[in-house]
Structures are given as structure tokens and as C-alpha cells.
Amino acid sequence: MRILLHRADGQTEPWIKDFARHLPEAEVVVWRADEALPPCDYAVTWAPPEAMLQPLAAVKAVFLTGAGADGILKFDAQLPHSVPIVRLGDAGMGVQMAEYVTHAVLRYYRRFDEYEAQARAGQWAPLPQHNREDFSVGVLGTGMLGMRVLQALKEFGFPLRAWSRSAKSMDGVQCFHGADGLDTFLRGSRVAVCLLPLTPDTANILNRTNMCKLPQGAYLINVGRGAHVAEPDLLTLVKSGHIAAATLDVFRNEPLPVQHPFWQEPRITITPHISALTLRRESVQQIAGKIRQMERGEPVADVIDRQYGY
């Protein structure tokens, strides 16, 4: 069995070692644009270069080393639907995302960001507490990661809301769905957490019109994709105070360019796409297990639905 491995960071050795441990029968071939490849059975990549599409079209399945499939589905038309694209199923990402979002929500709820600023200015001044019942948290996207985040936030007793494509019902969470449910969902969400996949339906969803529907003084946490947010609109709304502050982990252009105005806005917290990192060992173990299932002719979990793009 041969596995074609592509790593944008060029760090292939540790992946090869982990595959040798979990799937010793496989030979791992590293993708290089300028070298002819032997035929491969499976491919492991996340956001492949266009030049890799031809070998990808010839494998039994493409395994993504991430949860989001937008990096490969931008080539949807060039990839045969007969080749399943399989994303990671948690593999240690859920708990990281829960930590990140919980931290950001608590930072705003307990006003730690304001206390940080006060401390820099040498000010000792207790601020009024936010009311928990007014601090509703609305999660856009209730998939693998959104559900894990909601589960973590339940501990703190915030009113919880969720928005998805299909109808859901969850204990202790007010659920909304579809285009018709979006307005009501947004109007009641003091904190909006974006955990949507990037698809033609969700691109730019956090535009001026939709962000204006959030209550005055709302908070935005974007951990989905940069292209969910209309960046100039967010900047305008933060400056006007309609959005009190934002925590952003993902951006239209990554790394965020040095001249980007977000760097100059103290109410925007920037992290470099680290909210839920791919854990190599867990990922290889999971992919090796799925390859074994496929070899036995069994169905595997986490196959991307090409109709919906996630």
C-alpha cells in the first residue's frame, strides 16, 4: 500500500515515522511538484496545491489533516466525486476549541480584557459585573466542534443558543436553523461564536447587515474561517461600539498581513489560527484506522458531503 503525503510546512519526517508505527505495511511517498510519482492508494493532505489534483483524482480516498475541507473543495469541480474526502473526526481538536472559546467568553464576561487595560494604566477600579442572564452565547454551527463548545459552556450557566443548517434539539440550548432562523438567533446572541464550515452559503455571513442584528455591545469570536467575516464591516462596527470586542483566530489572508488595520485595534484580539491545532499522533492513528476500515470494505466516518461542502 502506498500513501501520498503532502505537508505545506514541509515537515514530513515525523508524519512518516508515525505512519510507520500505526500502518507499517504502508510506504509513504512525499509529494514533490517536480518529481514523478508512483501510483498511490491513499493521499494525506489538507489544502493541496492545484498541481496535486491529478494524483488525488486517482486514489481510493483523500484524508485531510484538518476538520475543514474548504482548502481542497475550492477545487471541487476538478476532483471526481467517486474519491471520498475524509476529514479528521475530533482527533483532539474538540477540547482545544472548547478551551479557546470558553476562555474568550469568560474574558469578556468577567471583563478581564478591561482589567488588563486598567492594569497597564495602573488603575485599581472594580467594574460592574455583567448579568449572566444577559450574556447569551450563540454558536453558529453545531457540528463536531460547535457541540463540544456548547457542552463546555453549559458548565457556566450562560443562556445558550445554536444555529445550524438542519433543525436540531438540544437540552438547555435554544436551537435555530436555516436562513429563516438566523435573524432571531442573531438578535438574541450577546456573544456570537462562529464555528461554521466555509461554503458558498456561509461565506461572508458575518457581514454588516447580519452583525448589526447582534445586540448593541455584542462580542464576536471567529474560529471558523476568515472569509465568514466581512473584515472592513467588523472594523467599522468595533469602532462604533456596536461590537464591543472581537477575538479572531482566522483571517481572509493568513498570516494576517502586517499592514492589516486589525493589528492597530486594541478591541480586536488576534491569534494565529491556533484555536484547535492538528495533533499529529492522534491524526495519524485515526487516519491509519480509517484506511484499515476501507481496506476491509467497511464504511468510514467523517466523509465530506460534496453536496453541502462540509
Ligand code: NDP
Ligand atoms: P461540522 O461539519 O461537524 O459542523 C458544521 C456545522 O455547521 C453543522 O452544525 C452544520 O449544520 C452547520 N452549517 C453548515 N452549513 C450551514 C449553513 N449554510 N447554515 C447554517 N449552518 C450550517 O464542522 P466542525 O464542527 O468539525 O468544524 C467547523 C469548522 O471549524 C471547520 O469547517 C473549520 O472551518 C473550522 N475549524 C477551525 C479550526 C481552527 O483552528 N480555527 C480548527 C478546526 C476547524 P448541520 O448540523 O445542520 O449539518
Ligand code: OXD
Ligand atoms: C482545520 C483547521 O480545519 O485547523 O482543521 O482550521
